[in-house]
Amino acid sequence: MNIMKPLLDVTHLSISYGSLTAVNDLSFSLNADSTLAIVGESGSGKSSVLRAILGLPERGRSWQGDISMDGQSLLTLPPGKRRALCGSAIAMIFQDAGASFCPVRRISAQISESIRAHANWTKQQIRQRAEELMAVLDLPQTVWDAYPFELSGGMGQRVGILAAMMLRPKLLLADEPTSALDVLSQICVLDALKALQRTEGTAILLVTHNIAVARHLADALLVMRRGECIEYGTCETVLQHPQQAYTRELLHAIPQLPLEGTAEGGLLQ
Numbered sequence: 084m085n086i087m088k089p090l091l092d093v094t095h096l097s098i099s100y101g102s103l104t105a106v107n108d109l110s111f112s113l114n115a116d117s118t119l120a121i122v123g124e125s126g127s128g129k130s131s132v133l134r135a136i137l138g139l140p141e142r143g144r145s146w147q148g149d150i151s152m153d154g155q156s157l158l159t160l161p162p163g164k165r166r167a168l169c170g171s172a173i174a175m176i177f178q179d180a181g182a183s184f185c186p187v188r189r190i191s192a193q194i195s196e197s198i199r200a201h202a203n204w205t206k207q208q209i210r211q212r213a214e215e216l217m218a219v220l221d222l223p224q225t226v227w228d229a230y231p232f233e234l235s236g237g238m239g240q241r242v243g244i245l246a247a248m249m250l251r252p253k254l255l256l257a258d259e260p261t262s263a264l265d266v267l268s269q270i271c272v273l274d275a276l277k278a279l280q281r282t283e284g285t286a287i288l289l290v291t292h293n294i295a296v297a298r299h300l301a302d303a304l305l306v307m308r309r310g311e312c313i314e315y316g317t318c319e320t321v322l323q324h325p326q327q328a329y330t331r332e333l334l335h336a337i338p339q340l341p342l343e344g345t346a347e348g349g350l351l352q
């Protein structure tokens with residue numbers, strides 16, 4: 084029997100900042116090719132989990148429990164090895180990824196520079212990989228030589244995803260990747276992430292306060308409240324049979340869930 088081992092395993096993770104417990108005894112796993120959405124209101128601890136997986140240093144933070152990827156514990160890895168892993172096997176996109184580019188330097192120059200910090204690729208290899216990703220992300224090839232100020236919000240976000248995906252990470256961490264966008268651009272970005280997962284097999288860990296965004300993209304859903312997991316299961320089970328009043332409140336906070344692949348109902352909150 085072939086039992087698939089999870090790519091990412093988070094076990095009994097607790098995170099504190101001084102006397103504040105931001106995450107309490109959280110456990111979940113994520114398989115390759117799958118998307119898990121962590122959903123919860125502001126301050127529930129979602130981003131703290133992503134930052135811990137990415138290994139971003141934070142003053143005053145302490146943790147317990149474990150985070151492992153491919154069976155290797157991340158929290159005890161020496162800093163150098165951890166940094167190397169985060170540049171290649173784990174990538175992250177933020178809410179306004181387009182804004183993280185310098186507006187007056189070409190996209191190609193900025194992405195090439197960051198690739199060379201991690202890999203010894205030729206100009207041609209970089210260009211070829213970028214072309215592959217532009218096709219998947221439904222970006223015109225002219226984007227490569229564009230300046231960031233020339234891009235719309237949705238395009239900028241897809242270029243951010245392109246930059247994150249260049250080195251073929253196994254895991255993509257996405258922190259509110261659509262909340263700065265209008266409804267149509269949100270759907271474009273979510274569909275681009277879906278296409279990416281189909282072609283690249285990337286696992287996606289999505290953090291959002293918007294349960295409709297989670298539904299559009301995720302296979303599994305974890306609802307967090309005040310640092311605790313209050314509900315965890317397949318998207319279908321959690322959304323159709325929410326066990327907790329808080330999950331029902333999150334669902335009711337959305338006037339109407341969008342129809343698949345359309346802007347109707349609106350993802351934007």
Ligand SMILES: Nc1ncnc2c1ncn2[C@@H]1O[C@H](COP(=O)(O)OP(=O)(O)OP(=O)(O)O)[C@@H](O)[C@H]1O
Nearest residue numbers: 100103105123124125126127128129130131132141
């Ligand atoms: N570096 C830090 N130092 C002190 N407290 C922090 C720090 N980072 C987060 N917190 C606190 O931890 C709790 C969880 O924050 P976190 O950002 O993880 O929540 P979140 O669900 O991602 O919220 P948001 O969607 O607003 O980012 C909050 O009370 C927050 O104020």
